[in-house]
Amino acid sequence: MNDLLEILEQNSRVSVEDLAKLTGKSKKEIQRAIKDYEKKGVIVKYKTVINKDKIKGEKGVVAIIEVQVTPQKDVGFDMVASRIYKFPEVKGCYLLSGTYDLLLVVEGKDIHTVANFVSEKLAPLSAVKGTVTHFMLKKYKEDGVVLVKEEKGKRLAITY
Amino acid sequence: MIAKHIEQLAPSGIREFFDLVLGMPDVISLGVGEPDFITPWRAREKAITALEEGLTSYTSNKGLFVLRRSISRHLEKKYGLKYDAQDETLITVGVSEGLDLALRAILEPGDKVIVARPHYVAYPALVVINGGKVLSLQTKEEDNFKIKPKELSTLLKQNPKAIILNYPSNPTGVTYSREELKEIWKVLSPKEIIVITDEVYDELTYEGIHCSFASLDKKSRQRTILLNGFSKGYAMTGFRVGYACADKRIISAMTKIHSFSMLCGPVISQIAAAEALLAQKEVKQMRSEYNRRRDFFVKELNRIGLRTQKPQGAFYCFPSLKNFKIKALDFAKGLLMKEKVAVVPGTAFGEGLEYYLRMAYANSLDNLKEAVIRIERFISTL
Numbered sequence: 001m002n003d004l005l006e007i008l009e010q011n012s013r014v015s016v017e018d019l020a021k022l023t024g025k026s027k028k029e030i031q032r033a034i035k036d037y038e039k040k041g042v043i044v045k046y047k048t049v050i051n052k053d054k055i056k057g058e059k060g061v062v063a064i065i066e067v068q069v070t071p072q073k074d075v076g077f078d079m080v081a082s083r084i085y086k087f088p089e090v091k092g093c094y095l096l097s098g099t100y101d102l103l104l105v106v107e108g109k110d111i112h113t114v115a116n117f118v119s120e121k122l123a124p125l126s127a128v129k130g131t132v133t134h135f136m137l138k139k140y141k142e143d144g145v146v147l148v149k150e151e152k153g154k155r156l157a158i159t160y
Numbered sequence: 161m162i163a164k165h166i167e168q169l170a171p172s173g174i175r176e177f178f179d180l181v182l183g184m185p186d187v188i189s190l191g192v193g194e195p196d197f198i199t200p201w202r203a204r205e206k207a208i209t210a211l212e213e214g215l216t217s218y219t220s221n222k223g224l225f226v227l228r229r230s231i232s233r234h235l236e237k238k239y240g241l242k243y244d245a246q247d248e249t250l251i252t253v254g255v256s257e258g259l260d261l262a263l264r265a266i267l268e269p270g271d272k273v274i275v276a277r278p279h280y281v282a283y284p285a286l287v288v289i290n291g292g293k294v295l296s297l298q299t300k301e302e303d304n305f306k307i308k309p310k311e312l313s314t315l316l317k318q319n320p321k322a323i324i325l326n327y328p329s330n331p332t333g334v335t336y337s338r339e340e341l342k343e344i345w346k347v348l349s350p351k352e353i354i355v356i357t358d359e360v361y362d363e364l365t366y367e368g369i370h371c372s373f374a375s376l377d378k379k380s381r382q383r384t385i386l387l388n389g390f391s392k393g394y395a396m397t398g399f400r401v402g403y404a405c406a407d408k409r410i411i412s413a414m415t416k417i418h419s420f421s422m423l424c425g426p427v428i429s430q431i432a433a434a435e436a437l438l439a440q441k442e443v444k445q446m447r448s449e450y451n452r453r454r455d456f457f458v459k460e461l462n463r464i465g466l467r468t469q470k471p472q473g474a475f476y477c478f479p480s481l482k483n484f485k486i487k488a489l490d491f492a493k494g495l496l497m498k499e500k501v502a503v504v505p506g507t508a509f510g511e512g513l514e515y516y517l518r519m520a521y522a523n524s525l526d527n528l529k530e531a532v533i534r535i536e537r538f539i540s541t542l
């Protein structure tokens with residue numbers, strides 16, 4: 001990755017002006033590069049990592065669901081996957097090697113909502129052979145960001 | 161009661177200023193001479209495991225052989241240097257101890273040592289502590305604070321025993337290309353002079369490639385005491401690990417002193433350092449981050465009128481105050497009291513630097529931005 005993408009991956013809110021200063025490019029060049037990345041789908045979306053545990057009254061639940069599916073002729077897993085990932089409850093969807101096929105990250109208001117989603121929407125799909133649902137108990141790290149506050153060592157304020 | 165040459169070591173007005181900074185809460189500090197990154201995890205993890213395994217004894221005087229061998233291979237790969245891990249490599253407690261040992265090993269009372277100004281504070285102090293005399297070589301802003309071979313050759317007439325070369329430099333961030341080093345060597349080589357090189361910032365070179373002085377030619381290798389360590393490039397200041405590489409006779413002399421005064425470097429730190437040499441990806445990431453901050457910070461300083469040359473290495477800028485007709489210590493005190501930003505006055509790095517500041521960009525981008533806003537506001541009141 002180049003400097004621009006590295007910076008944006010860490011913090012998408014750095015202004016075009018600062019990006020220019022940080023990379024030694026002009027503002028125009030930066031704007032053009034960003035547009036280009038957006039068009040090519042290199043930059044997919046700008047989002048904020050929120051630690052929902054810290055928001056009062058908003059205790060949603062997250063479940064990791066293993067799904068076994070029957071692949072379909074010609075299209076393999078892609079077709080089933082797209083049937084599944086289009087549900088708004090599904091926040092993440094991955095095809096894996098191993099004992100099951102798809103791994104889903106599903107979010108809901110509470111355990112019942114997620115359970116309903118599994119039994120009423122996911123399991124009835126004809127290509128779905130079986131599911132195993134794991135509810136997440138605590139998040140330590142997400143998207144490369146550690147969510148529990150780490151104590152940082154203190155440097156002396158002035159040294160030679 | 162105290163030896164005269166120690167009593168006379170000047171703590172100067174700077175010490176007071178440092179105490180002022182250290183006593184003030186919530187300062188944005190551009191005065192720190194160490195990385196703001198934490199040691200790469202794999203090195204820390206290795207240290208933890210070593211503790212769990214109970215590896216807590218002394219090592220050999222020269223240091224763990226595995227570490228010396230890794231350093232020897234690292235130097236060969238990076239600079240084409242061949243130092244024998246057994247006889248020509250010594251693990252020290254930081255570059256600081258390496259410097260002390262080098263001077264102790266070669267100086268006799270009254271021997272002269274060339275130190276270029278601005279200089280890292282420890283150089284003249286250690287020369288004096290070890291009974292030597294400092295020959296100061298003033299470099300100038302208009303020469304990019306680089307040593308001019310011609311001025312160097314004038315000083316050589318006084319038959320100095322050694323010269324200390326530090327590049328990339330603390331406090332200017334200036335470094336030398338291979339060609340420039342060759343010019344310096346051309347002047348030095350006819351003399352019987354030992355070259356002590358402090359290359360502790362070698363990993364933090366942003367323009368050009370760092371050239372190790374000993375790699376210039378066979379003779380330069382014989383006359384060089386190469387000092388380096390893990391403090392800066394590997395973000396390991398608190399581990400206290402450095403190393404010295406030189407001709408067998410020199411290393412043997414330095415080891416003699418080290419074996420009596422230090423015995424050996426801390427074992428856990430040595431284990432962590434050996435692992436750190438494998439963390440080249442992390443080192444590269446830190447380097448790119450410093451490089452971006454450098455671009456940003458130098459532009460901003462020049463924009464607000466603090467004339468600054470672009471440094472090629474380390475993590476310091478050395479801006480001039482000549483536009484403002486205010487002396488560095490007054491500027492630094494005012495900035496601290498009014499805006500809570502700490503910088504180091506140039507006078508800390510030698511005489512004749514009353515109109516310069518050292519500012520370290522080893523700080524988060526947010527802090528650097530906020531610091532610039534505050535400095536700009538302070539300047540507008542001058």
Ligand SMILES: Cc1ncc(COP(=O)(O)O)c(C=O)c1O
Binds near residue numbers: 255401
């Ligand atoms: C030029 C220079 N040499 C040596 C040192 C000390 O390094 P160490 O931590 O390896 O003793 C420093 C630290 O600031 C430095 O800037």
